[in-house]
Amino acid sequence: MNMSNNFSEIMDEDFMVTEADDNVNKYLTFISAELTYGIPIENVVEIITNPSITPLPMVPTFVKGIINLRGQIVPIIDIREIMNKPVCEDTSILCVIILEIGSISIGILVDTVLQVINAPNKMSEPPSKNLDFISGMTNLSDGSIMFCLDCDALVSNK
């Protein structure tokens, strides 16, 4: 307990956030189709750019394919497709966040990765139940809105 508090204090200095208590979780934020999303930091393994993606036949379009991550085969899914947004035209830089959810490794294709922030644990419920992969939303200090990605829903494949 003590340890983790110390740890978060160090992190706070780095990220210029003043609050530090148990009700705060860390999120990695990223942008996809002009919306800001956040993922709980404990699910994030690493961020890679421009992996060579091998497409798979006969899978839904949001599954971009698989990559070879140092010998491990990781599937890549496109957040834009999942959120029913038009596919990104600019393919010069592919930004992939590798997540580990339970025992499943998965990569998500996003537009831009932003930063690690602290956000309160208790998030507002999204008003609409139609947002399948969103577990909550919250205001950030800069006034923008962050949608929290529901990692479990992401891998459960409805």
Next chain:
Amino acid sequence: MNNGMDSMIDMYLFETNSLLEQLENIMLEAEKAKAFSSEDIDEIFRIMHTIKGSSAMMEFDSISKIAHRVEDLFFIFRQNNTTNTFSEPMRKELFDLILKTNDFMCTEVAKIEQNEPITDNIDNFITDINTFIEKLNSNEASPAESAVVSKTDDKHNVPQNEASLQSIPATTSPYIIKILFDDGCGMEHLRAFMVKSSVAEAIGNIFKFYPEDVETNAETCNYIIDNGFFIFLDDENLVDSTVAAIKNSLNIASFEVMLNPALENTQKKGNESDAPSKEKAGSSVATSKSKANKGNNGSAASHQQTKQSIISVNLSKLDKLMAIVGEIVITESMVTSSPDLKGLKLDNFTKSARQLRKLTDELQDIAMSMRMVPISGVFNKMNRIVRDMGQSLNKDVRLTIIGENTELDKTIVDSINDPLIHIVRNSMDHGIEARVEDRIAAGKDPQGEVILEAKHTGSDIIITISDDGAGVDTEKVMEKAKRNGILTKPESEYTKKEALSLLLAAGFSTNEAVTEYSGRGVGMDVVKQNIEKVGGIVSIDSELGEGTCITLKIPLTLAIVDGMEIAVGKSTFTMPITNIRQSFKCEREDVILDSLGNEIIERMGNYYSIIRLHSLYNIETEITDIEDGILVWVEASDKSYCLFVDSFIGEQQVVVKPLPTYLNSFNIKNSGVAGCTILGDGNISIILDALSLHTAFMNSL
């Protein structure tokens, strides 16, 4: 310390499990033969003895106690040297008892494996065995036998009684070995027991020792510290091997071979009193002993031999080895087909590379063969199931096993265990007719038969489970499937084969009543799932009234396949070489169009459909003209077709990596993808599955 304990437990579990398996096999064999041979009895005695000893050492008292009682039981048989005199119900009771005990020990050992506490309440078992022993003594024992038993009892008792009077018990054995342990080594009684066990292994259980309860009685510890541990031998010839065994034991401070001082007196007394009877008794004891000795020496020798030539290795180490060998295979091709070498003329390099290739091939073969185990372990378990179910369902069924020495990968052997149990249970429960009259009326042998067969065919292993029972009524199957709502097309369109494959669908069970053994409707689809998990296929054949045959086709190993790299557009695919019959170029005129516009080609008198991989998988490629690309004639089980691809890249051995589990939900197994592999340049190639590719093609039409 903790590590040491863990590995000890591992060893214990391994040893005990294999002993229990052995015991079960012996019991089932013996039951078939309706009698124990003297080797069987010796073997069971030895097994129980080892289990007793090792369990006591690991402080699993309940197992040790039960093993002890069974050992006692077989001690009696050993003295009588036969169980043939048993009446039918008596024998049945004996077999049930021993098998029940075996089961109990198995579950206890499984509990130890799971780190659960083991059952202490073993009174029932002990009473059961005791009752049986009593019964044996009262009913069955002929006068001569009871005499033997009582005689052994005397032998047991006399030294104990006298021991309380003097330190060294009186004995009839001419040779006494006194063993002293290192000062302060601790647990002297268990060490003594270990010494005793190793002596028993060397010469057989034909000696006596004192104190006799070293194994169970911790107080003997003090006696051994003060006076030593004594072994009594009857025969001079045994002294040498005993001494050798003692020398090999740990923590022995000293030992000494003495002649029995009391012996002369006894001999005199014997001569004086009744010489002929003594001689008679002596000779009979001698013959029986020498017989036992012979058997024991034989088993001990073979035991030692297996000890020398086989070591047990942790499976995870083999997995690691296999993974590394896989990486070496990849790296080897990475090096030898490196783009940097293009255009260079490197004679020596090519020569060495070829040598390297040969060696990695060999290494891979050896690594693979290390994981190969005979299927007999799994097959033999079925004996038990057939026996138990035969009894409880009152069906007379024999199990015929063919090809039990067929070897396959350890992981596969493990994964087919449950499916086989399911299938054999189904055969017993639903397959074989419930009434013998029905079988006789159908002109069959009154005794039902279940045949388990395993055989190799190239890269696959085929396991068939067939019974000569009632067979599957496809009409009933259809009816049931309709009721359960698992039909996917009109009833009339189902062929017989399709109807039978409904049995494998989830939530299907033809038996109306749920029985103890089967009929919960989870059986066959679980079988299918498990087999598919290891890349296998399940198929059912059945003729109503004649029987059912279930075939499992499983790849020999999952790790490495010989593949042909195929290019389509920018993608690379791997087709297992075993599936490729031929590849050829074709002219536009050769292609025949059917009424729906599907392309067909004639090959050696037969017609095959052309599957264009680029259009099936929606891959952009410049090569769409049939004359530009290449046709690959592919064959998988009963499906054959020609695959149209851009070009061949080359033959390569590839290490199969399973696709991420996340993708399983997209039914990827039915789209022609078997897995993937990492090529020398780090790119991924998708390994095609010839059979499901055909299914995917059919579905896309």
